[in-house]
Amino acid sequence: MRYVLIALLGMAGTLCAQDPPPCETTLEAVMPTCPDDADGSLTVVGDVGGPFTYTWFHDAALTGPTATNLLADHYSVLVTGDSCAVLLEYDLPDPEVAPLGTMAFTHISCPGASDGTVTFTVAPGPYTWQWIDDPNQTNTTLTGLGPGTYTAVVYGGPCPSYVSATLGDPYLHIAGESDYCATSPPTLSAAPQWGFEPDVYLWSTGATTSSIAIAAGTEGIISLTVTDTDLGCTLTGQITLTQRVGPDVAFSAPDTLCIRTLGVATTTSAVAALLWQWGDTGTSTISEPSITFDAPYWQPISLQGFDDTGCGGTPALDSVYVRPKLPADFTAAQVPCSSLLELRFNSASDSCAFFIGDSLYLNLCRGTVRLDLRQYQDLDLTFYSTQPDRCDDTTSIALELIEEPILFLPNAFTPNGDGINDVWPGPVAIPEDDFDLEVFDRWGHSHWHTTDTQDRWTGSALPTGVYIYTVRMRNPCIPSETITRQGTVALVR
Known part of the structure; x- marks a missing residue:
């Protein structure tokens, strides 16, 4: 259903300055019983804004809220109140009727022949039926048929049911x-x-x-x-x-580019649409795309223009020579248990530069170097590989140069709350992998155990005395080795 606000001109003799608000009304429908039955109805319901006048557009003689004896069709009614108006519309459909039978058929063999057949089978039930074109024909199969539609009507259901088959000249x-x-x-x-x-x-x-x-x-x-x-x-x-024939286009592209470096292709061809393609996967539809290639040497680029119908012209073809870069390949690692930085350079270039931060340290392209930086800090490492054709490459690595490992296990501590030596052990800066620390009394009873390098023992509720500890940890200097140690610590109150 649709609701349409209208301004009334001529009905009241004046033109409203603005459309009146809609009346709060709707249409309620009763569908026709069967197809082609004229027993449907529509009723305007709602009383806010009334009293109303009704103008039915299919029958000007109707003035009430209800229209009866309706066939399936489109209907409109103008509802007008004291200060409102609304146009209500409704599509009244025919009911759907299930077929009460089936129609099989064989096609006409050749154009002009009359050798088609149809066979009707009525559904089980207390039904009667007849052929529409020949009510006196009682055979369920018709033969010698030419082009046309053949229909049987079945009675006995809620509505007449029509079952058809259509034959045509091949x-x-x-x-x-x-x-x-x-x-x-x-x-x-x-x-x-x-x-x-x-x-x-x-x-x-x-x-x-x-x-x-x-x-x-x-x-x-x-x-x-x-x-x-x-x-x-x-x-x-x-x-x-x-x-x-689609439109021709022309374009320009860089003669050469460095690999993975942006360039720009351009066209001034005035066409409805464009399709650029370059390398293995690059595409664009704009007039000046940025292009880049992930593979070296000669690489294809093309442009196709399309007209308003979507017809594409012959693609214009070209190629770009993609100059390879000599990779700035290097690795950096801290030498375990030292402030040494080990660098391995592997570039085929003839000109290289290695920076730590903003400082130039080396001009080496190949080889292994150890630098003693004599301090522990976060490092920004950059290696440049340059070429005369400017197809340069850069690799950067961020590295934390950590302090030498520390495991301080003092032989005494005083948990008296004065803030000095209140906990045990002291500073620990070692890998947490496989760390295990346990404290026993002299009779072998365990009093404290941890696998966390940041845990500390307070000696709570234990008397003054000498206690035994065992520690196991991964060798921070040789990670493949495990270290096991035993010692004593005095708890003094």
């Missing part, structure tokens, strides 16, 4: 684009209609398959003859081909 349709773009020539296929099933195909091109691919430039009439050798029946068809 003919040959050739499927495929007749008006085609030169860059997308069509494939033509035999599409015989009305059940015709040929087994022999002969195209005017000499092809004998059911489908043929058309070569670009082909225009004019293409004909096809198909034959059903079992029936001895032949059909012919034809299609007239017209080729459309």
